[in-house]
Amino acid sequence: MNSHEFFNLHKKLIIKAIEELQYEELFDIEYNHSHFYLKISEEVYYTFLGRISVWDNLQIEEESFRKYSNGKVVKEYTLADFFYEVQDICKMSDETLAQFIEEGNQTIYGDLILNETLKNINIEEIAKYNFKSVDQILSGHPKIIMNKGRLGWGKSELEKYAPESRNSYQVHWCAIAKNNLIWGLDETQLAFSTLYSDSFDESELKEIKEKIASYDLNFDDYLLVPVHPWQWNKYISIQFAPLIYKNIIISLGELGATYTPQVSIRTLSSDTEGSQYDLKLAISILNTSCVRGIPQKYIKDGHRLSEKIEKIIADDNILKDKVIVLKEVAAISCPMPEFDRISGGSYRYKELLGCVWRESVESKLGDNEIAIPTAALLFSNDKGSLVAEYIKQSRLTCEEWLKQYFKSVVIPLYHLQAEHGLGLVAHGQNTIVILKNGAPQKLIIKDFHGDFRMASNSKHINEDFGVSLDTLAPEYLIHDLITGHFVTLLRYFSRVVEENLDYKERDFYHLLGRVISNYQDDKNIGENINLLKVEFEKVLVNSVRFVAGYSETAQRLKPMLGNNIKNPLLSDK
Incomplete structure (x- = not known):
């Protein structure tokens, strides 16, 4: 890998950081003369083209991204440079900043390995992979900036034990x-x-x-x-x-x-x-x-x-x-x-x-079936997207395929909450979709040790589950679906679909809204778990690290809340 490719990985992660921290309300992005600006100081700013999605989050066009210092374009800069510049905005202590940068450098090293792994693999080949093979080449958590931190591992461990190394x-x-x-x-x-x-x-x-x-x-x-x-x-x-x-x-x-x-x-x-x-x-x-x-x-x-x-x-x-x-x-x-x-x-x-x-x-698979983590639907590069290949295999239209996905994945997860008061944190790793000839058929769920909870009004509340489940009010538990799947997975998936299949984000969520509405028609859905209400609470994940730091005695990070999100599933939005 040459120096241009190396610094381009830093740029990609900075872009992701700007997108996520704008969504988490830390960054004020200015818009002027068709360009967006992130102003750091009188001397330093970043400029780019992009759009605001139906979730009110920024989507940056990578090729347009530039850094300026004292009026001149900066050609080479690092993730560490960027977070040093925005330390005060993020309200990070020096100790937290140093460890956050360490996580960032670890993440970029993982991206280096992943880039090398993917160089000679085409999308058509990946579309034939089984679960194990496709899972290894995924980028990691889409919402968390430092998604390959792996603090404690060095170069040799990353090259031997990290999934992208495919060892x-x-x-x-x-x-x-x-x-x-x-x-x-x-x-x-x-x-x-x-x-x-x-x-x-x-x-x-x-x-x-x-x-x-x-x-x-x-x-x-x-x-x-x-x-x-x-x-x-x-x-x-x-x-x-x-x-x-x-x-x-x-x-x-x-x-x-x-x-x-x-x-x-x-x-x-x-x-x-x-x-x-x-x-x-x-x-x-x-x-x-x-x-x-x-x-x-x-x-x-x-x-x-x-x-x-x-x-x-x-x-x-x-x-x-x-x-x-x-x-x-x-x-x-x-x-x-x-x-x-x-x-x-x-x-x-x-x-x-x-x-x-x-x-x-x-x-768990039958004939002509493959299974993929739902996070695989986010996989795309300059040669296309994985979901486009699955749609091609299925011979369905894009809308037909999406509708089948919503019925096979979203509705079962919602029904588990609406009927049973049970929630699984439905992110892209522990929800797995079974495809038959490329089309969504069934949902596989896993990871019940800590990621499975119960609503306080569940009809199973007095039953024996073998262990004591964490219990939440239903309006909080529903975020295992809203935040866990809609914001953490579908927010990125709809962008991939629009950019690769020209199926508009707004249409994507209106289709999901119609599928959910059809499910709700004959159900007595309480307003506290109604997925078609006007607003959702916004749960923040990256900002939590800035506040909590890396204390050895700290427990697992607890999310914080931002301003409410306007519901993109409503047809009149």
Whole structure:
């Protein structure tokens, strides 16, 4: 990659920052003589062409973007330059600014890898990819500016373990004494031996049993626990040394099946054909909003939550043929007493060693079906867009395809809230759409450990979900759909559709409004969850980091509110 391409990545991320921080009401953008201006000082300003979307957010034309200093065009500038200039506007302390810039440089390095990965791949080829392959080449969270922060990883880790590198690797396995673990699975439905067989062949399992026996220990007293190789080297081998020296933890090394990372970093897909399970492993790096460990809260009974959600869906006539649950079938956590007894310490020290087994996407597909994370619909480059290829495969018109998407994805998510008072934070990674011959057919949902909540008036409020679900007032829970899917995914998707398929944003949302109106016609929808009301609350995510900083004892970031958004779904807007 040459210097022009390198600085162009900085420019792209600055453009994204301006767009998102204008939406979050931090930047005042001036408009004069057909151009937009972001004035930093008397000497420095940025100018560009663009438009204001139906969400009242700025959409910048990249080719028109220029930086001026003392009346002259600046040719090379960095993301660090930009955030140093706007530090006071963003109200960041020096400490927060420095770490924010570190996250930015990490994100740009990930973009460098991704650009190299995509150089020789065309859109038509990507449109044939399975879930695992397409997920690896996605850019990351569209709304969060620093979406590849991964603080804690260096160059070698990013090139080996980041999804855009498209590498496969074995995980590090440990045998850990059962009496030192929190663990859960439904033993009437599944055995750990079945999970082991998804990662090991018979000869490998035999060698593992022989190694444990060589310590004069009983294999049945232990569970096999997968650990990310980086996590083992960085944390487990040192911080859990007391348990290792007591043979409570026995290191087995890197062995078994190879895995590739999904865009969420800590979830891994097996490379073995016919594999039934993904692994979700603790990786104690800060990525986007929090450190990506495995919380203990859902370990023991998390599988019961998955089973309960699946049963509710199976018993619902609207959902049963439209929604598939990727069940989290088993989980293990190994507490470390030295950290657990410290009540005021950072949460990350209590999430260092754990894993979850989740059903794989590919295990849920039928003939002529592929599944893609809904975030894949945002993928476009100068040669076209992925959604245009899917529409071409389906032989539907753009409007017919979109209508089918809304019926297959949005309506089931809305029905789950309207009928059951249950909400999933429906962003582009944990909502997966099944396509048959390119056309949307069904929705797959996943990530119930923390991303699944209940309305305070849910008809299931007194039922046993296995774990205690976070409960919100229905008018707040509905934002799992409004903010989680409309603002966080569709806001970008409608732009891709307009720019690549010439289907206007306004028409996109009016079509969605009609689909929702048809659903609501025979339902008694309360105003507090009415998706056709005049305004929505605006939830801010990037600004939260500027306020909260990076304190080691800070809990996961909580969003803030901006001014209300005029509802683009209304036909008279």
